[in-house]
Amino acid sequence: MTAELVRGQNHPLTTSRLEIRVSVGDPVLVAAALAGPDGRVPGPGHVVHPGAPHMPGVAVTGQGIVVETDALPETVHRVSVLLALPPGGRGPGRFGATAAPFLALADGTGEEIAGFTVTGLDAETALVALELYRRQGAWRVRAVGQGYADGLPALFRDLGLDGHTALDGRAALGGFDALGSDAAAGLVPESEAAAGSPAADFVLAPPQPSPRRSGGGGRHAAPEERPEDRTGRQALAPVGPGEARVDYRHPGRHAAPPPPPPPPAASPAGDGAPPEPVAGDASGWTLEERLYNQVWGMFEDLARSVAAYRSAVGFAGSRLERELDAQLADPATRVGPAADAARAAARTKHDGLVDRARAVLDRDVAQLTAEADVVEHALPPAFARWDSPAWHGYQAPLETPLALRLGDLHLPERRGLRIPMLVRLPLERGLWADCGRATGSGTDRADPAELRRLAMDCAVAHAARLLAVHPVGDYGVHVIDPAGSAGAALAPLLECGALGRPPAAGAQGVAAVLTELTRRVDLVQMAVRSGAADALPPDVDTAEQLLIVNDFPHGFDDRAVNRLRYLADEGPSVGVHLMMVADREDARGFGPLLDPFWRSLLRITPVPDDHLADPWVHHAWTYEPSLAPAGSDVVRRVLWQVGQARRAYGL
Structure with a gap:
């Protein structure tokens, strides 16, 4: 079963051979950086790219990167997958102007293990997409999605390629000019990469965020994905279609896909402003089904927005710790005005990253709160709170509803935003x-x-x-x-x-x-x-x-x-x-x-x-x-x- 990763999420790897296939809408360079236990790349010789496509355990191919974890040197504890746009006006110029990159991890048989869509990008021209890392003798993958508006030089500085080995992106990767045409390794457009992929259908249609969301959240999960108990088992699962009363399955379920929802209305606030929320703004055959899918879309959006925020805060904290450790490691730079200034600059950079992440979260939550207020007033009795006006004019229904409200869900970052917890009827579990x-x-x-x-x-x-x-x-x-x-x-x-x-x-x-x-x-x-x-x-x-x-x-x-x-x-x-x-x-x-x-x-x-x-x-x-x-x-x-x-x- 393919795991759909979001920023900050990690996933265990049970196979030693991994194929990382990259799908994008424009030419993009794919590379891998090999780091030691401290997370630093020793030098440019530890960066695998189309100009130098092979190292023990890692190879750049026509569709992405192949990693053999068993063949990696013992000194390698982290493999970062890098993406960069070509310079000189030969592409969109920034990731925000192209389709969101999608990375699929497959085992040696071609079966997909995990996928990651890098959303929420804007002015970035280079990014660390994924990270394979060694933990207690086992390998795991983490979805990173950290972009750099200053391009590869800033990315390499974060990886440790600075100081006397200061390099710009072209020198470190052998130059884009060495790659030749777009058909060269690492510059395969999405349609070409998908055509040769065992999972072409999935690569051709990667999960995309809702056009109404510009942050880390995306409304693209199937309605069948539901919360789990923290033990890992599915807590809320759908039931199959049925017609007869005696088999106790909902008569309104349809096997065919519903028609697409109408396009959202234009915002009266002008360009750049989010559209006004509309109740029932989701796919479905009936208003009840559209509201049900919209509620679960809101649930997923909040989950992914908070995941992006936590990931950004965690990244800022780890980078601050790394920079402070570097200052303390060198006795020559440990004390003095220059050391104090460097530490203050590192903390300022950390606070800036956290503030930007919080601003994005606040924006997404404000939009979700406005949507929740609109949707809550439109919910039928089965979905509504007990204090809803829907109960004032209650009459016995003529058919069983799609789902039932059991309560509300919220996260500690925003306790005021509550998402209805809906379960399908008939109940599949007690x-x-x-x-x-x-x-x-x-x-x-x-x-x-x-x-x-x-x-x-x-x-x-x-x-x-x-x-x-x-x-x-x-x-x-x-x-x-x-x-x-x-x-x-x-x-x-x-x-x-x-x-x-x-x-x-x-x-x-x-x-x-x-x-x-x-x-x-x-x-x-x-x-x-x-x-x-x-x-x-x-x-x-x-x-x-x-x-x-x-x-x-x-x-x-x-x-x-x-x-x-x-x-x-x-x-x-x-x-x-x-x-x-x-x-x-x-x-x-x-x-x-x-x-x-x-x-x-x-x-x-x-x-x-x-x-x-x-x-x-x-x-x-x-x-x-x-x-x-x-x-x-x-x-x-x-x-x-x-x-x-x-x-x-x-x-």
């Missing part, structure tokens, strides 16, 4: 409202009783939303509350008649509910596999079912635990979904057998907690549950309308 002590940095709550109460309130709010966004009769709720401790939280569900029966209590009640739902799963599975859905017994309710389990494992014996695990594994595919309200530590008595059970659930918390990560750069995102505002009775009012509709249909 939910786990963790009432244990929160371990993330987003909360200081520690009272176990308070956390348990909040977790149950959170579960009821999610259940109310699920009931409200499904057509009448298409969703049912069951509750297991062995000790009866959740009576106050469950009152809204009981009052509206949303529960078909009172919460199951005691070991006998637990066994009865689990037996009924297990039988339903078995029968529906057999009917679906045999194509005989019409042959189901009349007492089998084919509507989707949600089972809320409170205070697990109280009231559960070994047999009940096995049935619960069976429902978690097999239930979602046939419309039986699980929502646990529990503390994992309470179930330790069952031993490690329950570990796969917890890992199969999507963990949500009743208080803010930073336990989720995106699949691109693995930021630690703070999750906040979707709850009604304090003192609001919106959940009760919506459930009362749901109950009225159910009674009108005789349910």
Whole structure:
């Protein structure tokens, strides 16, 4: 599976032979610089370029660079991939005027390992695109994307080719004139490079940033990419297309690609200003699908903008440290006015880089904030906050929505910008409202009783939303509350008649509910596999079912635990979904057998907690549950309308 890298992200390499293919829209020179453990290039003889295309372990080819890590000298700890535009007006003159460079890493068989699109470039004429580095005997790749407006001389100075070996770009690389025509090694246009590539389709259409974004973020991820738990597993995944109700897949999914979105409206502010945000400004067949894709585009944009900011700050810090170390290494320059001035200049340069990175982040976040304000007011009830006006005129829907809002996500750099966390319906994984002590940095709550109460309130709010966004009769709720401790939280569900029966209590009640739902799963599975859905017994309710389990494992014996695990594994595919309200530590008595059970659930918390990560750069995102505002009775009012509709249909 190809990893799509962003600035600052690293990725492990499991093969010794690497092919780095470069795709650009204009001729560009490709080279590699070999550095030692200190990150410095010893001399111009350690730069591989089309004028000197071979060194042990590295070769410049017609499509990029080939690296054999096993053949590299022991003194080489870092291989930097360099790109430069030709001087003298023989090209666009700056990377901002050409298509964003795309680099694909492939193993010896030609299978792609990772890709990196260098976005956010402007006046730069040379850049360090990628970096292969040795760490504890293993090799990794890091997406760098650091550009230099002063060209190759400034780039080489950062690599250590300065002082008595001061070189300009033409001398260090043997000169562009030595390369001959554009067909020479390292000067292959994108279309030619792609034609000879085993992954031509991917190279010809590299991910491009949204035209509405000019910073490090780009709206180009597939909608199927969703946040992961910080353990690395996918947390939010889509489900496939389907037509029949009994297979519990969304009837509105389309296999064909949607039509392209309309072009964004021109900005009234004039040239150079970002366009006014528009709700539904994304691809999709319906407004609901366009809003869904737009929300996830905003999520990706924020992830990539923050990744670019963190990468720039990290680069500025490492360069400052390197320059200060160089000052201290030479006794002749360690003290004195000249040394003080050099250190002050290095810190000024560091502060300038950080300030520019922060300005870019502020610009991107301001644009995303404006878009979020517009989009939030256009979201349908299934996507909206509980305080949204969309709930004021609520009516029972006629079809199941595309997705459901579980809460909001934000990053520490900009806590005020919150992105809705949407999950596809029907739920592919069960939910786990963790009432244990929160371990993330987003909360200081520690009272176990308070956390348990909040977790149950959170579960009821999610259940109310699920009931409200499904057509009448298409969703049912069951509750297991062995000790009866959740009576106050469950009152809204009981009052509206949303529960078909009172919460199951005691070991006998637990066994009865689990037996009924297990039988339903078995029968529906057999009917679906045999194509005989019409042959189901009349007492089998084919509507989707949600089972809320409170205070697990109280009231559960070994047999009940096995049935619960069976429902978690097999239930979602046939419309039986699980929502646990529990503390994992309470179930330790069952031993490690329950570990796969917890890992199969999507963990949500009743208080803010930073336990989720995106699949691109693995930021630690703070999750906040979707709850009604304090003192609001919106959940009760919506459930009362749901109950009225159910009674009108005789349910």
